[in-house]
Amino acid sequence: MKTSRILGTVTPLLLTAGTLAAAEKLYTYAFKRINYIPDASDYMQKYASLYYSHVDWVQARPDLDVWELTTPDNAHISALWIPHPHSKKAVIVGHGYKGTGITMSNYAHMFYNLGFNVLMPDDRGHGDSDGDYISFGWLDRLDYLDWIQHIITKLGDDSEILLFGTSMGGATVSLVAGEPTLPRQVKAIVADCSYTSLDDELSYLIRKLFHLPRNPLVPMASFINYRRLGYPFKVVDVTKALTHNRRPLFVIHGSADDYVPTWMAQKNYAASTGPKDLWIVPGAIHAESYWIDPGRYQQRVSDFITPYFK
Structure with missing residues (x-):
């Protein structure tokens, strides 16, 4: 198999794996419970x-x-x-x-x-x-x-x-x-x-906080949520x-x-x-x-x- 064909086959897999890892990181950051109450923002401390x-x-x-x-x-x-x-x-x-x-x-x-x-x-x-x-x-x-x-x-x-x-x-x-x-x-x-909606809010926040587009992270995080909690974001x-x-x-x-x-x-x-x-x-x-x-x-x-x- 030529090198170009190998790269053409492997590169999408690497990109998919990397995107899935990023979606998992996003999901854990946003959805995983924490057993403490975060501090209020500096502005709200007053x-x-x-x-x-x-x-x-x-x-x-x-x-x-x-x-x-x-x-x-x-x-x-x-x-x-x-x-x-x-x-x-x-x-x-x-x-x-x-x-x-x-x-x-x-x-x-x-x-x-x-x-x-x-x-x-x-x-x-x-x-x-x-x-x-x-x-x-x-x-x-x-x-x-x-x-x-x-x-x-x-x-x-x-x-x-x-x-x-x-x-x-x-x-x-x-x-x-x-x-x-x-x-x-x-x-x-x-x-x-x-x-x-949950989709609207996550899409807004990843743009605002991380300067990232909605796709493909939000749909992939939705799939993770479906597997973990039994429903997609759209509901x-x-x-x-x-x-x-x-x-x-x-x-x-x-x-x-x-x-x-x-x-x-x-x-x-x-x-x-x-x-x-x-x-x-x-x-x-x-x-x-x-x-x-x-x-x-x-x-x-x-x-x-x-x-x-x-």
Whole structure:
């Protein structure tokens, strides 16, 4: 065999092997669980003192409880529960990428002050919940349906439930909103800085962070995810899920968000068919909207959800 023919045969194999290795590295970087909470960015460190005051408030509560469930695929999932006396209202607070329930303490405190019982799950691949990989809301959406049933069992059939989340948590509650079996007790959804789809978000980030094109890394990483978790990236489509949502939806996003770009909020908002509102917070970067003005944030959320709760 001539040398040119040998090179013509071997070179595509080497390129494929190298690309597959790069896709595996990308997948491990983005999806593999870590057993610690990453530090906030230098910019967000200015809110650290206020953030930890909310964490202390949650952890010091004598009525703080741990809820657990075992999923149909035999995963152990954990959540923190803060009961509110004499209230039938409850909120499930979805955390962001590589966070945990406790990292949402500021929102938990806010909703408790608004009269809600609060559930703060650790999603799969995070905190005290099982999972070697992060599912970016897709498997978590089914776990949230189970959490909703737990709340209804706890508070009764006349309970009223709000779904709230930031970043990946916003995507998760939006995916839940598109489920056909969503119980009637769920009255509204608030999604802060959610992405439109897993494919969109990964494609955006590899361009921004690594200056690489979508192809072939994202499709190959999707194939790896299919082999590991049982589904391709294309099914994790938040915008598509919201086309099936009829419940009130409040979309919040920072105008300076360069991690999940603002156009994603606008696309998700447009997709939902029920009552809705969109708040683009001037100057806010990713997940900063609350911290810029906590009082205004609480008021805007309260103004939107109050008509849908008794």
